[in-house]
Amino acid sequence: MKIPISWLKDFVDLDGLSVEDMARKLTLAGLEVDEILYAGLEMPVYKEGEKHEFKTSGIAWDKEKIVVAEIREVKAHPNADKLTLLDLFDGQQEQVVLTGAPNIFHLKGTGMLEKPIKVAYAKEGSTLYDGHAEGLQLMTLKRAKIRGVESYSMVCSEKELGIAEEHDGIIILEDExxxxxxxxxxxxxAVLNISILPNMARNASVIGIARELAALTGRELRKHAQADRYTSKHAQADTLKPVNELVEIEITDPELNPRFVVGLIRDVEIKPSPYAIQRRLKLAGQRPINSVVDATNYAMLELGEPLHAFDYDVLKERAGKKKIKIITRAAKDGEKLTTLDGSQRTLTSMNVLVCDEKGPLSLAGVMGGSESEVTDKTKNVLLEGAAWNFINIRRTAKQHNLPSEASFRFSRGVHPALAEQGVKRGLQYMAEWAGGTIAPGLVDEYPLKPKDPTITVTPHDVKRLLGIDLTAKKISELLTRLEFKCTIDKDKVKSKTPPHRMDIAKGVVGLADVLEEIARGYGYDNIPVTTMADALPPQVGNPVHEWEEHLRDLLVALGLQEVVTHRMTSPEREGRLLGSRLRPEPNNYVRIANPTAPERSVLRKSLLTSVLEIAEKNARAESIAMFEVGPIFEPNGNDTSTSSHRPDVLLGERGLPNEPRELAIVMTGARLASAWDVKDSPAFDFFDMKGRLELLLSGLRLTDISYAAAREASTPYLHPGKAAEVKVNGQVVGLFGELHPLVKEKFEFGESAVSVAEFDLDLLRRLNPTYGIKSVPETPPIYEDIAVIVDDSVEASAVESLIRQTGAGTVTAVRLFDVYKDEKIGVGKKSLAYSLTYQSDKTMTDAEAAAIRNKIVKRLEHAVGAKLRS
Amino acid sequence: MLDKLNEIEKAALESLSSISDQAALDAWRVANVGRSSPLMGIFSEFGKLSKEQKPVVGSAANRVKAALESAEEGKSKELKIATLAKSLAEEKLDVTLPGRTVKVGKLHPTTQQLRRVLDILAEMGFQVYTSREVETDEMNFQMLNFPPHHPARDMQDTFFVEADNRGDNPILMRTHTSPGQIRAMRDASRAATDPLNPPSIRIALPGMCFRYEQITARSEIQFNQVEGLAVGRNITFADLKGTLADFVRRMFGEGARLRFRASYFPFTEPSAEVDVECFVCGGVGCQVCKNSGWLEILGCGMVHPVVLQNGGYDPKVYSGFAFGMGPERQLMLRNKINDIRYFWGNDVRFLEQF
Known part of the structure; x- marks a missing residue:
C-alpha cells in the first residue's frame, strides 16, 4: 500500500530521519518498501559507485525555482484563443505566465482578480515532468516565444510535479x-509503497505504519490527536434526535459479524474535498470523489477500518413510517443484489448481507449496493463501521472476483475495536469537509468481543528461542512500544495484546507471536550469529538419492545431455507414443482439477514421451543424445472414498498416486559431430544405444545382464525387428530399440532413426551390485580369431555364451569383430567372427589353446550347427 | 695410372655434387664404387703393374675409394636431412583449424545447482530427504499451519488433483518442499524409542514444486526448491543466523554481505527473508537487483510451534529452524538469465552453456 510521508507525520515525529532511513527501518522490520516515489521532497543523489538501497522514482522540487505564487490578474493572449496570460507574484517579483489550463480558462480576460489564486509556480530552469507527453518524461523549462509572447516559466499541474499521472488543469492551492x-x-x-504480509494486516493503514516507525525509533505515537477532534471541535448538536432513536441493528450471526456500528451526519454538502486531502488520497492511490466519499476512504486509509456510507434518506424511505432496522445475515441462495459497480450479483448462502427489512443493501465487507449509495443529491449520511469474519470475506471476495480496499482489509482480519473509532473518524472528516451536523450517539451492536490474549514471556523464553539475553524490563519496553499492556512479575512479563491486532494467538503459539515482535523490535540485525550447540544427529546419508546422482553421472559420462521436463502433459501429447509398456499401463491419468492449459491437464505417465518432445524441439541439432531421470504418476486405484467417510474428516494418504522413478533416453542424428574433416557421419542406431546401456549397467556394477528381442505386444511403439528388453538377474528392467516408423512419423524428426530406451529405476536400484574385481593376469595372452557359419536365426548372444561356457577358465575375452552374409557361404547363413583371448595362471602354449579352440568348435557344431569357416 | 685415378676421383666427386635424391645416389654408388666401376677396373688391372708401381697405385686407389665412400656417406646424410626437412615442411598444419571434439553430455543446469547447494548443506550436516510431489492438503498446508481458507494460502496458488469427496483435504501438487518437514519429523519421532525424546534432525529437502501460474518469462508452473530443517534442543534464531551466514559464505563467497529482514511464512515464526548484497553490481544498483543493491535469496525462520507439534516434537522442549531457496532463481541471478522458461524448455543451445 502507498503511504505518503506527510500523512505519517500527523502521527509521529519523523524529524531527523531521511525518507530512506524510514524505508530501511520498515523494510528490515517486515514492512518491505518496494519503491519510494518522490513527489517534491529531496531525493538522495547517488555518486558513481555508491550503494543503492531502494528503487526510487519521481522528482524533487527545486526549492529556489518552484515556489508558491499568487495569480493577481488573468488576461487574454493577444494571438491565441485557447491561451490565457497570467500576471502573478512569486514572492519576489511579478511574472507573466502563459497557460492553457482548463480550470483557469473561465477567468480569461477577467483582469485583476478580487482574490488572488494561489498556485504552484515553476521558474525558468526547473525540471518537471512534461505535462503534454505520454507517460512520465522529464523536461527543463526553457525560454521560448509562444505566439509572440515570451514564456520562460509555468504554473504547474499535478502531472508536471509528479503527484498524479493525469491532470485536468493547474493545481489551485489553499488560500492560506x-x-x-x-x-x-x-x-x-514522498510515498512509500509497502508490501503488507498476511500477518501484518494491522499495518494496512497510516496509523499502523506510524506505530511501527514510532516503535522502531522509540518515538511517541500521537494516535489520538485526530480522534479527539470528534468530541471537541464539532460539538454534537443536542437538538438532533440521537441515532438510536432512528436506527436499530440486528445481527443474526455474531460469528460472521461480531460488531456493527452506525452513526449519522445531517445536512452535508457534497462538494470536492480540500486540495490537501485530495492530494494525499491521490498519493495513496485513491481517486478523490467528493467530500463524503473521500472522508470514508481517508478514514479507512488512516485507521485501517473500511467504512460504508449509506444515503440515510433512501433507507428512511424504504422503511416507510417504521424505524430503520439494519439486519446482517447470510444471503439466501440465488438472492440478487446490484453492487455499486453496477453489476447484478447472484449470491449464495456463503455471502453475508447488510439488509433492511425490504431487502439487501450491501455485500458485507466487500462492496456496497447501488440503491443506497451516496450521490450528488445526498443530504444525510448513515455511516457504517463493522467487523466481519475474515475467512467469509475472503471467500466472498474470491467468489465474486471483487478485490476491493475493504475486502483486502477485512479478508485479513480487522479488529472489531476499530469499528467505533472508524465511524467517529469518518463522521468527523465529513463534518470538516462536507459541513453538516453529527447526530448524537452511535448505534453499536457488539455481540462478540475478541479475547485479546495475555501472553507470559520470560527472559528464558527469549534466550531459548532467539538466542539473546534480554531483561524482563527490556522485553516489556519493546512490547509496550507496540502498545502491548505489560506488567512485570519477577522475571515474567505478562503482555496483553492491544485492541487493534488479531494476529496474537494463545498459549505456545502466542509465545512465538510475541517473540517475533520482540525480535523485530530488537532488530534482526542486532541478534548475534552463533553456531548450533545441539549435537549433530547420526549421519546416515540418503542411498536412494545418491544412487540416482551416480546414475546421472554415468549417463553424462556416456555423452548424454540431461533434460528436465514438465510433469504436466495431456493424454493427446502422450498418445503419440501408443503408450509405454514398462509396467502395466494404468487406465487413468492423475488429472489436474484446475489446469492452466489443456496441454497440461494431467500428470505424465510416460517419461519417454516427455524426452521425445524435447528431442523433437531440438530436431534441428545434427545430433541428439539426451536423458531424463524423474517420476511418472500413476493413479492409485482406491481413490474414490466410500460413503462411510465423512468428508470433513482428514482422509490421510489414501488416494495419493504412485510416483515411480524412471529413466528415459533418446538418441538420434549424427554419431559424430560434422567438422572440416568429418563428413557424413553415420547416424545413431540401435547399437549406439545398446552400447551405452551396456556401459551404463556395468557402471552400476551389475552383472548377469541379458538382452532379448522384445515381445511386440509390449513395445508397440518400437520397430518390431529393432526392439529389445534388458534383463538383469532374469528380470526385465528396461526396454529399448528404434522407434516404429509409424510412430516416428507423428513426430517431426529428421531422416535418421530415433533410438529410445526406458528403465524402471525402482527395479534397477534394488538390484545388488557386484563389487569383485578380477586380478590383472601377468602371463602372456594368446590371441586367436575364429569364424563360424551359422543359420541366420541363431542369435549372436547364444554363440558367444557357448564360447564362454566352453572356454571357461581360459578364454578370458570374446569379442565379435565381424558379421558377414553372402551367397558364397550359403543362403540364410551368416558368418560370425570372434577374436578370442586365451590366458591362464600359467603361460599357455599354442597347442593348449588349439585344444580348447577345437572343443569350442565342436560344441558350436553340436549345439547350433555351426561350421568353422576356413 | 695415377692420373687416371685422379680423373676418376675428380669426375666422381663432380657428379656426386649434383645428386639430389637417394635413387641417383644409389646409381652413383654402383657407377663409381660398384664392381664394374672404373675405380674397381683399376684394382683389376693391378696385375699388370710393375713391382714399384703397385704400392703407389694401390695406396692411391685405396685413398680414392675411401674418399668416394666417405663422400657418399656425407651425401647420404645430407640427403636424409633434406628429405626430412622437406617432409616436415609438407606436414605443417594450420594450427588455427578447429580441434576435434567429442560429444559430451552435461547435467541439466538445475541438477548442477541443486548439487552445489546440497553439497554445501551436506558438509554442514544437513542430509538429503526427499518426499512425494503429489500431496494432500493436510500435509502441504494444514500441518504447516495454513488452516483452510487462510489468507496465507493466497501466497501459494495451488494446482489441485481431481479426487472425489475429500472435503477439506483435497489432493494437490505440493507448492513447496515443506510437507517433507512433517514427514521427516514424523519418521524420526515415530521411530524414536522414547516418544518424548525424539532425535535431533538436520535435513535438506530438495525437489520439484508447483504453483498455479501462467507460464511467462518471470513465472513457471514448476520449480525446484531446497529447504533446510534443523530441529533439536535450544536451537535459536542466532543459530539460524550463524548457519545461514556459513551457507552464504560457501555459496556466494567470503565477502558476501547479508541481511535479515523480518517476513512472514505460516510455518515459521519469527520469519525472515535473507538478502545478499547484489553480486552482479556489488550493491551499487543494477537491473538484476532492481537498483536496490540487495538480492532476496532465502526465506527462513524458527519452526512454528504448531509445525513442531504436528511433527511429534514438543515445542516447549524442542525448537528448530527452517530455510528455503530456489536453485533456478540462483542460476538466473548468477548467469543473468532473464527468462525462466529456458529451464524446462531444454533447448540444447541453452543447456550446453552450463
Whole structure:
C-alpha cells in the first residue's frame, strides 16, 4: 500500500530521519518498501559507485525555482484563443505566465482578480515532468516565444510535479498557502509503497505504519490527536434526535459479524474535498470523489477500518413510517443484489448481507449496493463501521472476483475495536469537509468481543528461542512500544495484546507471536550469529538419492545431455507414443482439477514421451543424445472414498498416486559431430544405444545382464525387428530399440532413426551390485580369431555364451569383430567372427589353446550347427 | 695410372655434387664404387703393374675409394636431412583449424545447482530427504499451519488433483518442499524409542514444486526448491543466523554481505527473508537487483510451534529452524538469465552453456 510521508507525520515525529532511513527501518522490520516515489521532497543523489538501497522514482522540487505564487490578474493572449496570460507574484517579483489550463480558462480576460489564486509556480530552469507527453518524461523549462509572447516559466499541474499521472488543469492551492515559500517545504512529499504480509494486516493503514516507525525509533505515537477532534471541535448538536432513536441493528450471526456500528451526519454538502486531502488520497492511490466519499476512504486509509456510507434518506424511505432496522445475515441462495459497480450479483448462502427489512443493501465487507449509495443529491449520511469474519470475506471476495480496499482489509482480519473509532473518524472528516451536523450517539451492536490474549514471556523464553539475553524490563519496553499492556512479575512479563491486532494467538503459539515482535523490535540485525550447540544427529546419508546422482553421472559420462521436463502433459501429447509398456499401463491419468492449459491437464505417465518432445524441439541439432531421470504418476486405484467417510474428516494418504522413478533416453542424428574433416557421419542406431546401456549397467556394477528381442505386444511403439528388453538377474528392467516408423512419423524428426530406451529405476536400484574385481593376469595372452557359419536365426548372444561356457577358465575375452552374409557361404547363413583371448595362471602354449579352440568348435557344431569357416 | 685415378676421383666427386635424391645416389654408388666401376677396373688391372708401381697405385686407389665412400656417406646424410626437412615442411598444419571434439553430455543446469547447494548443506550436516510431489492438503498446508481458507494460502496458488469427496483435504501438487518437514519429523519421532525424546534432525529437502501460474518469462508452473530443517534442543534464531551466514559464505563467497529482514511464512515464526548484497553490481544498483543493491535469496525462520507439534516434537522442549531457496532463481541471478522458461524448455543451445 502507498503511504505518503506527510500523512505519517500527523502521527509521529519523523524529524531527523531521511525518507530512506524510514524505508530501511520498515523494510528490515517486515514492512518491505518496494519503491519510494518522490513527489517534491529531496531525493538522495547517488555518486558513481555508491550503494543503492531502494528503487526510487519521481522528482524533487527545486526549492529556489518552484515556489508558491499568487495569480493577481488573468488576461487574454493577444494571438491565441485557447491561451490565457497570467500576471502573478512569486514572492519576489511579478511574472507573466502563459497557460492553457482548463480550470483557469473561465477567468480569461477577467483582469485583476478580487482574490488572488494561489498556485504552484515553476521558474525558468526547473525540471518537471512534461505535462503534454505520454507517460512520465522529464523536461527543463526553457525560454521560448509562444505566439509572440515570451514564456520562460509555468504554473504547474499535478502531472508536471509528479503527484498524479493525469491532470485536468493547474493545481489551485489553499488560500492560506504562503506566497514565495518553496513548494517542497509547503507540500513536498514522498510515498512509500509497502508490501503488507498476511500477518501484518494491522499495518494496512497510516496509523499502523506510524506505530511501527514510532516503535522502531522509540518515538511517541500521537494516535489520538485526530480522534479527539470528534468530541471537541464539532460539538454534537443536542437538538438532533440521537441515532438510536432512528436506527436499530440486528445481527443474526455474531460469528460472521461480531460488531456493527452506525452513526449519522445531517445536512452535508457534497462538494470536492480540500486540495490537501485530495492530494494525499491521490498519493495513496485513491481517486478523490467528493467530500463524503473521500472522508470514508481517508478514514479507512488512516485507521485501517473500511467504512460504508449509506444515503440515510433512501433507507428512511424504504422503511416507510417504521424505524430503520439494519439486519446482517447470510444471503439466501440465488438472492440478487446490484453492487455499486453496477453489476447484478447472484449470491449464495456463503455471502453475508447488510439488509433492511425490504431487502439487501450491501455485500458485507466487500462492496456496497447501488440503491443506497451516496450521490450528488445526498443530504444525510448513515455511516457504517463493522467487523466481519475474515475467512467469509475472503471467500466472498474470491467468489465474486471483487478485490476491493475493504475486502483486502477485512479478508485479513480487522479488529472489531476499530469499528467505533472508524465511524467517529469518518463522521468527523465529513463534518470538516462536507459541513453538516453529527447526530448524537452511535448505534453499536457488539455481540462478540475478541479475547485479546495475555501472553507470559520470560527472559528464558527469549534466550531459548532467539538466542539473546534480554531483561524482563527490556522485553516489556519493546512490547509496550507496540502498545502491548505489560506488567512485570519477577522475571515474567505478562503482555496483553492491544485492541487493534488479531494476529496474537494463545498459549505456545502466542509465545512465538510475541517473540517475533520482540525480535523485530530488537532488530534482526542486532541478534548475534552463533553456531548450533545441539549435537549433530547420526549421519546416515540418503542411498536412494545418491544412487540416482551416480546414475546421472554415468549417463553424462556416456555423452548424454540431461533434460528436465514438465510433469504436466495431456493424454493427446502422450498418445503419440501408443503408450509405454514398462509396467502395466494404468487406465487413468492423475488429472489436474484446475489446469492452466489443456496441454497440461494431467500428470505424465510416460517419461519417454516427455524426452521425445524435447528431442523433437531440438530436431534441428545434427545430433541428439539426451536423458531424463524423474517420476511418472500413476493413479492409485482406491481413490474414490466410500460413503462411510465423512468428508470433513482428514482422509490421510489414501488416494495419493504412485510416483515411480524412471529413466528415459533418446538418441538420434549424427554419431559424430560434422567438422572440416568429418563428413557424413553415420547416424545413431540401435547399437549406439545398446552400447551405452551396456556401459551404463556395468557402471552400476551389475552383472548377469541379458538382452532379448522384445515381445511386440509390449513395445508397440518400437520397430518390431529393432526392439529389445534388458534383463538383469532374469528380470526385465528396461526396454529399448528404434522407434516404429509409424510412430516416428507423428513426430517431426529428421531422416535418421530415433533410438529410445526406458528403465524402471525402482527395479534397477534394488538390484545388488557386484563389487569383485578380477586380478590383472601377468602371463602372456594368446590371441586367436575364429569364424563360424551359422543359420541366420541363431542369435549372436547364444554363440558367444557357448564360447564362454566352453572356454571357461581360459578364454578370458570374446569379442565379435565381424558379421558377414553372402551367397558364397550359403543362403540364410551368416558368418560370425570372434577374436578370442586365451590366458591362464600359467603361460599357455599354442597347442593348449588349439585344444580348447577345437572343443569350442565342436560344441558350436553340436549345439547350433555351426561350421568353422576356413 | 695415377692420373687416371685422379680423373676418376675428380669426375666422381663432380657428379656426386649434383645428386639430389637417394635413387641417383644409389646409381652413383654402383657407377663409381660398384664392381664394374672404373675405380674397381683399376684394382683389376693391378696385375699388370710393375713391382714399384703397385704400392703407389694401390695406396692411391685405396685413398680414392675411401674418399668416394666417405663422400657418399656425407651425401647420404645430407640427403636424409633434406628429405626430412622437406617432409616436415609438407606436414605443417594450420594450427588455427578447429580441434576435434567429442560429444559430451552435461547435467541439466538445475541438477548442477541443486548439487552445489546440497553439497554445501551436506558438509554442514544437513542430509538429503526427499518426499512425494503429489500431496494432500493436510500435509502441504494444514500441518504447516495454513488452516483452510487462510489468507496465507493466497501466497501459494495451488494446482489441485481431481479426487472425489475429500472435503477439506483435497489432493494437490505440493507448492513447496515443506510437507517433507512433517514427514521427516514424523519418521524420526515415530521411530524414536522414547516418544518424548525424539532425535535431533538436520535435513535438506530438495525437489520439484508447483504453483498455479501462467507460464511467462518471470513465472513457471514448476520449480525446484531446497529447504533446510534443523530441529533439536535450544536451537535459536542466532543459530539460524550463524548457519545461514556459513551457507552464504560457501555459496556466494567470503565477502558476501547479508541481511535479515523480518517476513512472514505460516510455518515459521519469527520469519525472515535473507538478502545478499547484489553480486552482479556489488550493491551499487543494477537491473538484476532492481537498483536496490540487495538480492532476496532465502526465506527462513524458527519452526512454528504448531509445525513442531504436528511433527511429534514438543515445542516447549524442542525448537528448530527452517530455510528455503530456489536453485533456478540462483542460476538466473548468477548467469543473468532473464527468462525462466529456458529451464524446462531444454533447448540444447541453452543447456550446453552450463
Amino acid at each position: 498557502a504562503p506566497v514565495g515559500r518553496p513548494l517542497a517545504d509547503y507540500m513536498g512529499d
